[in-house]
Amino acid sequence: MKPFALKRYWPSFLLVAFASIVITILYVTVSDKQVLDAKKLQFETVAGDNSLLKDLQLNVESHEDTSNGTIAFNDGTLTFSENPISWQEKLDQQYDSHMQSLQNRYRNFMRPFQYGGANATPLETDDAVVIANITEGWFDEFDNSSAQIDLALLQKETEAETHFSVTVDLPGDTSLSYVQNLEMVNNHLYAILDVYDHQTDMNSNVLLNIDMDKQVLTSSTTMLDDIAETQGTDSYISLHGLSPTPTPTAWFLIDQEETSRIAGYDATANTSFFLEQEGENGIIDRLLTFNDMLYAVSTEDQFQVDVYNIVNKTFHESITTDITLSEAYNTDFLIKDGxxxxxxxxxxxxxxxxxxxxxxxxxxxxxxxxxxxxxxxxNVSLGLSITFGEDEL
Known part of the structure; x- marks a missing residue:
């Protein structure tokens, strides 16, 4: 080849090289090992059917808020969307959006709570909308012996409104942080309150049983104190939600040095109890409910799930796998469709x-x-949660 020929054809050589690079990038992106963003966040299928991931969403968050985002699985295609705000901010936005949606649909009813902020907690059922609003004894007030909660109920069909207040006795030198959960069962409103103790710098929970027909507080029980008295003081207790059926029950984990116990608080009978656990108790990381079953997830040695029947409060079976997980505090679980x-x-x-x-x-x-x-x-940033869709954050 003459010297001038290389100079004449070098654009073609560059074009071929560029095309090869593009094809390589496309192959890596659409293959089973996918690069999701410029920070080299990668995902690959090791084994199994990836159609099970349809509509699954992983939320990724770093401590510095530099790589927050959402990994979405849609028909086998993975996408990563950057989110510059923290997930707590997004939770707040979704709460505000939910409140705004209720305000748009039930404008006159919701107007008094328009600026309630964290004090107002809404619950929407098939038949009604309920608002619990803390008006006295809130977090920024100290030395409270009681708190007042205003209740508002709107019947959707008749648009009839009911407004009344209940006074809640608070244990010790405490203040009411927020209304954590609301559940409506048989016209009884069950509210789990988060209560902050200023002396011990600890949080506990109070369960309210409010008769919405009679407009009275039926019972108010400091659940954690009640359970701790039977368990001892050398334990760590955490609340894992309220299952409304068949009887409203709050579920707790009580962690000691090398064992965990599962405690429940039956709101109807106003009594606490412990589930009888099979074999040697290990450290349980999470409690999940699905249908009439309670799943106790343990990851101490290998991934194991102990299943309990919620109705009769008995052990059902153990599910064991050969999965070994690390650092349980960086593990999240979700049950959906079995x-x-x-x-x-x-x-x-x-x-x-x-x-x-x-x-x-x-x-x-x-x-x-x-x-x-x-x-x-x-190459994923620390702080992972697993969710289905935007509404499940």
């Missing part, structure tokens, strides 16, 4: 400088314990 989705962030000791680690996503059949899917996340 499947348990498990998201775990591996140890990041070698990557503390840039605050990233690797993660695994498992899909487990809650009836058989079979692992239906296994995926791997690489």
């Amino acid at each position: 499947l348990m989705y498990v998201l775990n962030l591996d140890s990041y000791e070698n990557n503390t400088s840039n605050d990233v680690g690797d993660g695994h996503l498992y899909v487990i059949d809650v009836n058989t314990g079979a692992v239906r899917y296994h995926g791997k996340l690489s």
Whole structure:
């Protein structure tokens, strides 16, 4: 080739090289190992059917709020959307959006609570809208022996409104932080209150049983104190929600040095109890309810789920797998349609400088314990949660 020929054809050589690079990038992106963003956040299928991930959403958050975002699984295609705000801010936005939606639909009823902020907690049922609004004894007030909660009820069909207040006795030198949960069962409103103790710098929970027909507070019980008295003081107690059926029951984990116990508080009978657990009790990381079953998830040695019948409060079965998880505080769980989705962030000791680690996503059949899917996340920022859709944050 003459010297001038190279100069003549070099644009073609560059074009071919550029096309090769583009094809390589496209292949990596659409293959099973997908690069989700410029920070090299990666996901790949290790084994199983990835159609089980349809409509699944992973929320990724770093401590510095530099790589917050959403990994969405849509028909096998993964997308990563940057979100510059923290998930707590997004939760607040969704709360405001929900309140605004209620205000738009029930404008006259909601107007008094328009500026309620964190003090006002809404509950929408098939038949009614309920608002619980803290008016006295809130978090910024100290030395409270009681708190006042205003209740407002709107019947959707008749648009009839009911307004009344209840006074709640608070234990010790405390203040009411917020209304944590609201459930309506048989015209009884069950509210779980988060109460802050200024002397011990600890939070406890009070369960209210409010008769909406008679407009009276039927019972008010400091659940954690009641359970702690029977368990002892060397334990850590955490609330895991309220199951409204068959009887309203609040579920707790009581963690001691090497064991966990499951406690329940029956709101109808106004009594606390412990579930009889099979075998040696290990450390339980999470309680989940699905239909009439309570699932106690343990990740101490291997992934295991103990299943309890909520109706008769008895042990049902254990589900064991060969999955080994690390650092349970970086693990999240979700049950949907008979499947348990498990998201775990591996140890990041070698990557503390840039605050990233690797993660695994498992899909487990809650009836058989079979692992239906296994995926791997690489270079993911610390702080993972697993959700379905925007409304499940």
